[in-house]
Structures are given as C-alpha cells and as structure tokens.
Amino acid sequence: MDASGHRIAFNDDAPGLGVDARVDVIFPKAGNYYVVVHDSKYSDQQRKFYRLKVGSFAYAEGIFPLGGQRGKSVDVTFLGGNLKEPVKVHVDASASPEKHSIPVNLPGPSPLGSLPFQFQVSDYPEVLAPDNGAVAELQPSTVVNGRIGKAGQIDRFKLMVAPGQQWLFDLQAASLGTSQLYGGLTVYDSQGKKLPAEDVSQGSDPRLAFKVPDKVQEVTLAVEDLRALGGPAFGYRLLAEQTHGDFSLKLLTPYVNVPANGTSQIEVQAERDAYDGPIQLSIPSLPDDLAVEGGNIPAVAVDYAGKTRRESHGYLTITAKPGAKPHAIQLSVWGQGGAPDHPLRRRAEGMGLMFAVNEDPILNLTGDFVPQRPVTAEWLGMELPAAVGKPAPAILQTPARNIRLVAGMSVPIEWKVLKQGPGIEPLKVDATLQYGEIRGLELGGAGEGTSKDAVGKDAGSIVLRSQPDSPLVKFDMLLIATIKNNGREETITAPALTIELVRGYSIALASERLELKGGGKVELAGTVQREPSFTAAVKIKVPDPPEKVACAPVEVPDGKSDFHIVCDAAPDAQAGLFEVHLVSSAVIPGRKDNREYSFPPLAAHLVVTGEKSSATVAGKR
Numbered sequence: 001m002d003a004s005g006h007r008i009a010f011n012d013d014a015p016g017l018g019v020d021a022r023v024d025v026i027f028p029k030a031g032n033y034y035v036v037v038h039d040s041k042y043s044d045q046q047r048k049f050y051r052l053k054v055g056s057f058a059y060a061e062g063i064f065p066l067g068g069q070r071g072k073s074v075d076v077t078f079l080g081g082n083l084k085e086p087v088k089v090h091v092d093a094s095a096s097p098e099k100h101s102i103p104v105n106l107p108g109p110s111p112l113g114s115l116p117f118q119f120q121v122s123d124y125p126e127v128l129a130p131d132n133g134a135v136a137e138l139q140p141s142t143v144v145n146g147r148i149g150k151a152g153q154i155d156r157f158k159l160m161v162a163p164g165q166q167w168l169f170d171l172q173a174a175s176l177g178t179s180q181l182y183g184g185l186t187v188y189d190s191q192g193k194k195l196p197a198e199d200v201s202q203g204s205d206p207r208l209a210f211k212v213p214d215k216v217q218e219v220t221l222a223v224e225d226l227r228a229l230g231g232p233a234f235g236y237r238l239l240a241e242q243t244h245g246d247f248s249l250k251l252l253t254p255y256v257n258v259p260a261n262g263t264s265q266i267e268v269q270a271e272r273d274a275y276d277g278p279i280q281l282s283i284p285s286l287p288d289d290l291a292v293e294g295g296n297i298p299a300v301a302v303d304y305a306g307k308t309r310r311e312s313h314g315y316l317t318i319t320a321k322p323g324a325k326p327h328a329i330q331l332s333v334w335g336q337g338g339a340p341d342h343p344l345r346r347r348a349e350g351m352g353l354m355f356a357v358n359e360d361p362i363l364n365l366t367g368d369f370v371p372q373r374p375v376t377a378e379w380l381g382m383e384l385p386a387a388v389g390k391p392a393p394a395i396l397q398t399p400a401r402n403i404r405l406v407a408g409m410s411v412p413i414e415w416k417v418l419k420q421g422p423g424i425e426p427l428k429v430d431a432t433l434q435y436g437e438i439r440g441l442e443l444g445g446a447g448e449g450t451s452k453d454a455v456g457k458d459a460g461s462i463v464l465r466s467q468p469d470s471p472l473v474k475f476d477m478l479l480i481a482t483i484k485n486n487g488r489e490e491t492i493t494a495p496a497l498t499i500e501l502v503r504g505y506s507i508a509l510a511s512e513r514l515e516l517k518g519g520g521k522v523e524l525a526g527t528v529q530r531e532p533s534f535t536a537a538v539k540i541k542v543p544d545p546p547e548k549v550a551c552a553p554v555e556v557p558d559g560k561s562d563f564h565i566v567c568d569a570a571p572d573a574q575a576g577l578f579e580v581h582l583v584s585s586a587v588i589p590g591r592k593d594n595r596e597y598s599f600p601p602l603a604a605h606l607v608v609t610g611e612k613s614s615a616t617v618a619g620k621r
Contacts, residue, residue, distance in 0.1 A: 003032045012040055015061035015080065015233065016117060018177045022059070024082055057113025058083060058106055062233025065128065065145035066178050067101075067120025068093040076119060078106055079232045086232075095121045098332070098347060098383065117178045120237065129155060129238075138221060144238040146223065148181055148230040155223040159240055161212045166274055168243050169197070169208040169221060173236040181225050181234040188220045195219065200273060200310050209274055245275030249335045249348035252313075255385045256331070258290065258320045261420075262392035263493045265478055266316040266384070268297070268333060268348055275344065276300040278474065279337040281314050286331070289324035289388070293317045293401065294496025297335070298438060298473035315432065315476045317496040320388050331384040350383040393485040394419050396429070396494040403497060406504040406531050408468035408588040408597065410444065412461040415479050415494065419458075423486035431462050432478040438501075440467030466501060468588060468597050474500040503599060504534035507563075507584055513605045516549065519571035523564045524582070524604060528556045536586045539596070540565065543583055546608055548573040551580075567606065575610040579603055 001007050014022035019040075027033065037052060039045060061080035068074035071094050078087040087106060095102050103116035122143050129146030130136050138144065138157035146155050161167065173181035185206040187195045195216070201207035212219070223236060252267040270279055281295030297314035316333065338344035395418040405411050417426045431443060444463030462479065479494040509526040516522045528538050540563055541553035548570035556563045565582070581601035588597055 001034045001036060003034075008033075015180055016059075016178065017115065053113060055113055058108070059114035060087070060106060060117075062180065062235065063104065063117050063119065063178055064147055064232065064235045065126075066172070066176055066235045066237050067122060067126065067143065067145065069126045069143075070095055070097075070121045070123050072126075074119075076104055078117075081114075091119060093119070093121050100349075118176065119178075120172070120176060122239075124239065129157075135220070138238075138240055141241050142239070145235065146238065147179075147232070147235040148223070148225050149232065149234070150230045151225075152228050153224070153230050157221045157223075157238065157240075159219050159221065161216060161219055163212050163214050163216060165212045166243050166245075167210045167212070168239075168241050168246075168273055169206075169210060170239045170241075171206050171223060171236055172238075173234075174204045176237075179233065179235045180229075180231065181236050182227060182229075183236055184222075184224045184226045185238075186222045186224075188222065189213075189216050190218045190220070192220075200271075202271070202310065207273075243274055244342055245277075245338070246273045246344060247271065247275050247279060247335070247337060247346060248273075249279075249281075249333065249346050251333060251348045251350045251384055253384070254351050256318060256387075258318050258324075258386065258388050259392035260320050260324055260326070260388060260390060261322055262395060263317050263319040263495050265480075265493050265496075266318065266333065268314045268316070268335070270297050270312045270314065270335065272300065272310050272312065275337060277337055277339075279312075279314065279335045281316055281333055281335050281348075283316065283318070283331055283333055286318075287327075287329060289321050291319045291321060291495075293319070294476035294478075294498060296474045296476050296498055298475040299471070315478055315496055317478065317493060318386070319495050324388050326388050326390070328385070328387040331386050333384060348383075391420060392492055393421055393490060394424050394426075394481070394483050394492050396479060396481045396492045398479060398494050398497060401495065401497060403499045404502050404531060404533075405464065405466055405499055406534050406588070407440075407466050407470045407472060407501050408504070409533060409590055410463050410465040411533075412463050413477075413479070413497065414459070414461045415481075416459040417481055417483065417492075423484075425484040426456060426458055427482040427484060427489070429460065429462065429479055429481045431464075432480065433464075438471060438473060438475060440470035441465070464499070470501055472501050472503065474498065502531060504536070504586065504588060505530040505538055505584075505599075507538075507540065507582060507602055509582070509602065509604055512603070513607065515607045515609060516567060516569050516573075518569050518573045518575070518608065518610045521566055521568045522606075523566055524551070525562070525564050526582075527561045528563060528584075529561065530558075534586075534589060536589050538584055538586045540582055540584045542567070542580050544580055546574065546576070546578040546580070546606060549606070549608065569608055573608050573610070575608050578606045578608060580606055 009023040009025045011021040011023045013019055059081040060078035060083055064077050074091050074093055076089050076091045091104050101118040101120050104119040105112055105116040124141055124143045126143040129144050135156045135158055138159040171183045171185045173179040173183040183205055187197045187210055189195055197208040197210040199206050200209045248271050250269045252269050256264045258264045278299045279297040283292050295316045297312055333348035335346050397416045399414055415429055442465050476496040476498050481492050483490055506529050507526055514522050535558045538556045542551035545551045551565050551567040554563050554565055581603055583601045585596040585598045
C-alpha cells in the first residue's frame, strides 16, 4: 500500500510458491510504502510465523521439464516471473533412493532471493513429449515430460494393450507445485470412444485405474487443462504402468517422541492401486532399547454400500524399554504385501513437516464435515525423526497384546493406568477404531466399558463388539488415556493391541473321499475345532446328497469335538462320483437375537458303487 492506504499490489497464491505469496512492484514515485501480511482467510492459526523478503532479485514461475531419471543429467529451463528470457540450467539428477525430488534454482551468487523448485526424480526412463501436436507412441513404464503450451491444446498418446490387462495411468502436474496445469486425463479406444477408468488419486492430479475391455487392443490417452488454459509453465509428467496390484504408504505422524519406559504411536496411510490384501508394517534396524508392536493393515473388504476403500490405515507403537537413555534417531517404516509369487515391499514416505490449518467447518454434499488437510512438506526429505526423552508421568498398560475375536461376539479389553509420580489424575480412556474400514465393529454402549465409564478411574475395560458378517481380518487398535499431570492435560498410549477376527469354529473331515455301496452305509467322520470363547453346540447336515442317498444330521454339543454323519444308500442308488457339502450352523454365544448363523460349507466326495464293478462307474458331479 502507498502512504494513503491505497492498495497498489496484491497476491495470495503465487505460481511456483504453492500457498505462499509474492508481489512484483514498480513504485510509481518516491515515498513511504507499507507491506501488509495477514492470513489468507483472516483465521486464527496455531502456527503464525512467516518470513518476508524485500529486495530486487530474479525469480521464475515455473520450470520445464518437471523431472528426470535418477543419476542422469538434465537441462532444465526456468520460465516466467521477471526473467527477461528463459534461463537454462544443467542439473545433475543424482539423489539417494529414498528421495523423490531435488531442489533446483536459478544460477547466481548466494544467498538467492528466490526459493528453489522441487525437480522430480524417478527410476524410470524419461522422455520428452513431441511439441508438434502429433499423436505419440506411449511406452510402458516410461515417464513422458510434456506441457500444454497454449490454450485449448490436447496432447494425445497411443498405447498398445490387451483385453483383461490392468493399467495405472498417472498424471502429475499441480500436485508437484512446479506446474500451473490443472490436468485432465481421458482414455479412448481406437475409434474415439471414451472408456471407463476410475480415478484413485484422491488429489489434485488424476491417477486412473483402468481394466482393458474385451476386443480392445489400443487406447489413446488425452492430456488437457481442465480450464482450457495453457502456456510455457503448464508442464506435466505422464506414466503408464501395467499392474497386478500395488500400494503406497504415507506417514501421517511427522515425528515421534518416545518417553522413557513409555509408548508413542505412528499412524500410516496405505493408498491402494488394485491391491486389496493385507499389509504388514515394520521398522527395520530398530535400536535394542526400543520395541515395536502392531503394524497390521487389514485386507480391504466390501462395506455395507458394496464399495471398497482405496485408503486404509495402520498403527505401530514404539516403546522405550526400561533403562533406555535419551537419544535421537532417524527411523524408516516399510510395508510388505502381495502374493507369494509377486511380493510387494514399499517404503513409507514421510511428510517432512506438518501443521494443522484452522478453518471454518466445510460440509460436503451429504452434509458431512470435511476436515481441513494439514500443510505438509515432503520435499524436506525427512522420514521419521524419533527421540527417546524423559519418562512419562504415567503408563497405560493392557494385559493382552494379541486377541482373537470371534465374528459376532464381543471382547472386553482391560486397561490400567500406572502413576509414575504425584499429581496424576486419570480423566478418560479412548480407543482408535477405523469404523469405516472394518465392517461391523463398534465399542460397547453405556455401561459396557466405554470411555464414559472410565472417567477418573485407574483401571477398567473397553468392550469391542463385532457382527457375524464382520470380515475375518487382522488389525491393530490403540488405547489412549487422557490424564491430568499437576493440572495440565496430557495423553499416554498403550502398546498396540493386535486383534484377529476369526470364525467361532471350523470343521474337518478325516477323509474327503468315501466309497458308498448301493444298499450300504458309510460314516462321514470329522471334528469340530472351536475357539475357546465359542461354547455353543454346532449342527451339521448334508443338504445335497445324491439321489436315493440319505444323510442324517448331527449336533455336536459344547465340550465335544468328534462327529459322525451316517449316509445310507438305497440298493438302486445311481452309481457315480458326487460332490456333497457339509453345512454347519450355530447360535453365537452372547448374542441377544438367539438365531442360528450358517457357516461356509465343507466339500466332500462320495463314490457310490452299484452292482457293477468300480471300473464302470460313471463320473458325475
């Protein structure tokens, strides 16, 4: 502003600076001028610091290309801003394997007035897209660096595919902070018909999961700006990969302070690309004075709406063993998943820096609250800084670390707060539970061990309930206590509890193939193996015996495991090989509905022989 308070320049989000601002001012005359700095929405934030640079220095608003192959040398052009002409810089893209970007800046004496751009680094071959508007051949697992150079431009790439293949098409632009492109990515067949693809990015740039339809041998990918804009700084990176399922991991915990003899938690988010199986988290090379628990991200199951989630969460806890001395360490978190013949091992990406943004509540179209995303800085390159500090004022203990919960039943989880000094007052105990990720789980109601019942107590229990259709998965749950330490509220965490949802029982046959002669009988012998908490009788029957064969149902009471189902064949029973099924049911203990629930059937094979020899028996199912 000038001396009269008239605004002569304003900026909120500057190109190349993300959510930061820059104004370029030519002062009309000598005199006093004022720089006014305020929060973009005049809101009250927890972190209110900033840095203000004032001076005459060169700056760019974009770069091209946006990235290069690790270990290669790349010519990078700085564009826009107050540069009289583009400036080309020779960049060495060498970087350690865990880094996905390196800083690049305009040449000049230090200190530079402008902030560096983050130049992306990949382990794939990298090429430049043609700038003549021609349709280019897209090679799989190769990064194409292109740009929408003018308004309304659409870049097209042809890719050879085969029916049934799974592909991921990844377009990066706005999310990198180095491009002004708000990219759109569309898949067409060779006749120009738009093909369905699911955007799994959950971010500002599209990432399409695509299954090749029948009879499709070639597709075209079209890249454009959603606002039909374009220019030198509208760069993008395009990658097409055939996939059998994959996932990536992101640390939602920026750092860990572990109290001596206490526990701290780490939250990890898995973003899935056509891989729905379990993921096991681990921290390799953990010092001997630290112990890790948890790390089970469950397999994704269909929810009540018939959908699967692309995101899932997992927890690790780190506990400092007795005698651990204060020290700092850099940790890394890895996740293991995939099939035995196609294992997947991925490193969790750290956020480098995180601070929350306070903002007025935002509601989505269904009226649900949409939380404001925190500001992060992955480019800082930090993974998981950790330190062992002073002892915690109290310790939260649970006697059991591994719990098997029968689907449809409940389990009490006991806890105890051990005070480590005077002035400690327990307030409440809560549990982390991703309700949307594991169908049918809930914490017990009033009077059943909720945090309301735990107010002011040193010990208690929380009841975890499941439903008969809860998926059979393994996951981790954390108990977190809020205490007052000499009048100041603090939280303490118990080591992670690993909970495995299981069936109440299983049945097994002594033999899955039995011979039954016409006019004779045979016994289907087996056992019922129950979980210790499952004390109900189990009913077993064969609902689909061959024609003129009858199998009597049995009931196996609690305390018994062996069963014998007798099957009788009429003299004129048809000969053949038949598949039959043992269907079992039981009333789940502790449920108020008192109804019988059926469990998955077990297959067996009956060979029915007639008067003729077995060599003439006709096979039949």
